Amino acid sequence: MTGEEFHDFAGSIVVHAVGGWLALPAVLLLGARSNRYRKDGGISAHPPSNIPFGAGRPGSSRSAGSAST
Secondary structure, eight states: OOOOOOOOGGGHHHHHHHHHHHHHHHHHHHOSOTTOBOTTSOBOOOOOOOHHHHHHSTTSOOOTTOOOO
16 A cells, blocks of 8 residues: 555545445336337347537437527
8 A cells, every 4th residue: 555544535435335225226217218128139220329429429309599581
């Protein structure tokens, strides 16, 4: 070891550990997205669901600040 003292700034280990342990049963309870798998077992493609990613794509839609005539 380096001999330096360890400081858990603002309890970050506890916060992330509790969040992870609470998320695990939620994910197990929710399961996979509906229609994620086809009947033959293959994975079906889904369009991206990231709103900032979709908003930043050129041609997806006009931004709120753009003016069109």
